[in-house]
Amino acid sequence: MTSVSVPVVAPAYDCRQVFAEELIALARADERVVAVCNDSVGSSNLVEFRNEFPDRLINVGIAEQDLVGVGAGLANGGLIPFVSAAGPFLTGRALEQIKADCAYSGHKVILCGQSPGMAYGELGPTHHSVEDLSWLRAIADLPVLVPTDRAQTRAAIRWAYAADGPCYLRIPRFRVPDTIPADALFEPGRAVTLREGSDVTIIAIGTMVSRALQAAEVLESEGVSARVINTPFVDPLDEDTVVRAAVETRGIVTVEEATISGGLGAAVASVVSQRHPVPMRLLGVNGFAPTGDAAYLLNHFGLTADGIHTAVVDVLESVGA
């Protein structure tokens, strides 16, 4: 008789509750903290905030350009605005406000992209926020943060609150397990090494971190030692950790729930190609998604432990390993 090992399924969490809790805690301690939304009180999980601070929730209605511009004005007036809206509309519709009113003008607006990536599933590509990393990484003076789990979401919100200028952060919705150690560093330009490894490196963010760790476990059982790095700051990126991975392992696979044209993969490739070229594979979203729920679409684009495993095998084969 063979013994079947039952895989332990870790509990998974949506981080919107953490967002609400942190925001309320900050608002209790600092009366400059305000929330700004676009008819998204419910979807931004701001109901409790509104109940406690009715005057400090500004709802501009369905008007995202106004939303971000008003946020910049609030910052100018000495407040600390957390501007919260569904990621696609916040970043797509208000892109120029983000560039000119927030980043270029140096207004400290904390841009909170809700339901990021393909969390809106069946609502389709208009509602997917997969271009955000490419769009916003192209803007100067605007840190781009992709927290992974509950601890990192809390850390991102606290960092943004204390920072000198604006930033964009994704508020995770697709449920993932808690994977980032509680004592992990959270600083701009600093990566977290989640797993040491000497053959190959996987760099993952957000929803892809737990899947990268799963892939690394399978690889280990096959005799491949995979390093797993998480870069919650996609911009500014931890270049030194990336270069060290390029020097110490034989290839790099990046994985993100975003288009690969300008996000994490492109950022890593830019560093690697200029400082220490090694073969890479970039995993992400290619093209407009078909209809499907979020989990279905992640599978569709190969954004799974299996997909990562295949890319690792492929990159190692390319160097004859």
Place this chain on the structure above:
Amino acid sequence: MLTADTPTAARYRDARRALQGSEQDDVVRWLQSVSAEIRIKIIRMIDTAQLGHVGGDLSVTDILVTLFGAVLEVDPEDPRAPDRDRFILSKGHCAAALYSTLAWCGYFPEAELGSFMAPLSPLNGHPNRRKVPGVETNTGPLGHGFPVAVGCALAARLRGSASRTVVVLGDGEMQEGSNWEAAMTAGHYGLSSLTAIVDRNRLQQGARTEETKALEPLDAKWAAFGWEVRVVDGHDHAALLMALLPSATGRPVAVVANTIKGRGVSFMEDRVEWHHKVPTADQVRAAIEELSR
């Protein structure tokens, strides 16, 4: 890309032709029966998908049925005919209402409605022009359909085509600045072939429009932007038919259609939570029972 269902399209053409000589009362009775049918289909689609925007679907149903049943000059078997009338549902989250109306016209087989939002279905949660005939542009982000409609109307003028353009907007959607940019453009160009209908159900996603960001006086706003304004009951097919007559002034026509979100299902009517709540099995039964009366 889906393709036409020939028998249904033929039946649609025949029905449209038969209307020409009919009494207005008969036309209205027919439109009412079609509306009831469409509302039931919407409930079934949302029940199958376990997702959707039922409140806005039910408020816009009579508008869509009046347009496709008796106003728009379209041929479901030739959905890209150059001189067709253009229809754009700018409040794209109400795709279920649009899809069920398009299927009723024969743009694609009705059986397809069962795939609404299922993996790889052409019937996405928001309409896709590249997959669904009868869809003129991809909507979903609010505030996109209207400027595209202005472009369609300008193109018709430049090409010397008699094609009309009709766009349906949500009232909450009118908070988007892009709509007022489009309104100003159409007013400036005097695009009399363009009709913009506001589904004035007074609710948006999270609350009433007037509590969120007030739109009133909405008719005066349209007038100030150079539009001929008609305010009607958006569930009265006869009133809608009148309001959808061509411009009398050479200006574009704005129809403020007063509607009820969730119209036809008493427990959904005028209740904000039914923006995108999914009915339980019991509620589906009750809704269909009420709509079948």
